[in-house]
Amino acid sequence: MLLHVVHATTYDYAPAVKTAQHVAHLKPADRFGQRLVRHSLRVSPEPVQWSESVDVFGNTACFFGLQSTHERLHVVADSIVSTAAPTAPHDSLPWEEARERLSYHRGAEYDPAAAFLFASPYVPRHQHFLEYARPSFRARRPLHEAARELASRVHADFAYASQATDASTPALEALALRQGVCQDFAHVMLGCLRSLGLPGRYVSGYLLTEPPPGQSRLVGSDASHAWVSVYLPAERGPGMWIDLDPTNNRVPGEDYVTVAIGRDYGDVSPLRGVIHGGASHTLHVAVTVAPLPEGEAAPTIADPNDKEHA
Incomplete structure (x- = not known):
């Protein structure tokens, strides 16, 4: 497109x-x-x-x-x-195994995705994020499946309210409020992933303003938008990043434009x-x-x- x-x-x-x-x-x-x-x-x-x-x-x-x-x-x-439409994700590892592959081990090969494991100015690692994420990350559940459910839960549990937060609102505050804008939805999901020991990066970009006939208008389509990228380690070789949009509860497609990636909005x-x-x-x-x-x-x-x- x-x-x-x-x-x-x-x-x-x-x-x-x-x-x-x-x-x-x-x-x-x-x-x-x-x-x-x-x-x-x-x-x-x-x-x-x-x-x-x-x-x-x-x-x-x-x-x-x-x-x-x-x-x-x-x-x-x-x-x-x-x-273009994104590449379909490969079968993902259980989330615990994915976490283990990104953990530091002496002599292990460095994976650049590990840079997105840590707390950032807007997104700390915290017990409250762990508690919110746990229902989606059951034992031995494939990482892709668990992350997709987490994005769906953020979409369902949080109200989109443009006046509830601003650009400086910390992710923990947005988690407590259960409302905010796309930036807050992305920050909360990132807080959950990183608190579990899983890499997540913040993605800024845009959405198609007017959708094709018969499709509903997406939230955030008349302003800058933000969503999340989750890293799926592979059994062998490099893993892949997949994008998830918790604001609209969908996988970004060819109607999305990526501008930049970072640890959080501040980057x-x-x-x-x-x-x-x-x-x-x-x-x-x-x-x-x-x-x-x-x-x-x-x-x-x-x-x-x-x-x-x-």
Whole structure:
């Protein structure tokens, strides 16, 4: 599927911001079974500093600095991404055996997935997560089956409530509230996996805005979305990561676009920065993801004040 993604972010400041430095994770990944066809990032006012780098998780991070006084920051990421249905998971090991394979043993071969076993700033390992996860992780149950049920339980037990939490809400607080947004659903599930000794990574991205006829609109389809990747070790050789979306209780498909992966939201927030001034601000975010017929050129959103960086 060919998808056209437009992610527009606008900050209005009062009083004006004098200088600012920002980091953006807005460039869709050119991996994970998808292909980045085209990408541009337009920023107004015009940055005086601009650079792109790849972070420790393989994500593209864009840094830009602003030195002119401004009352508004406008950032538009415009991308075309070719997506495909995910590979079906292999028969997974019992979850206890999978955990054992990722545990440290002297002389054992290192598996990069082990980097996602540990607590992170938003997601601690905690007894409360263990207690919530245990009903799904019965003895000798295949890991894929247990993780799928855990995602379904989070979907059923938690209410989607956009005003209940914010970007800084810790996963334990979301677990206690039993409500939140996609970020919270992902953080809770990650807390459960890691507390069991299983790797889990946070995935940021997008959903198709308007589903095909006859299909219901998914939660999170008009904003950035977040879901979870679970690692399935193999009997021999490298294992595989599978994605699960607890917010919508489904396996992400070709109607999903992956932007970045990390330990939690803090690693992959779409836009963050440090500003001098702007004691208060209002934020407006608009995301549109639309299918694009093969060979058709995508329209662009023009703004004469924007500077475009491919």
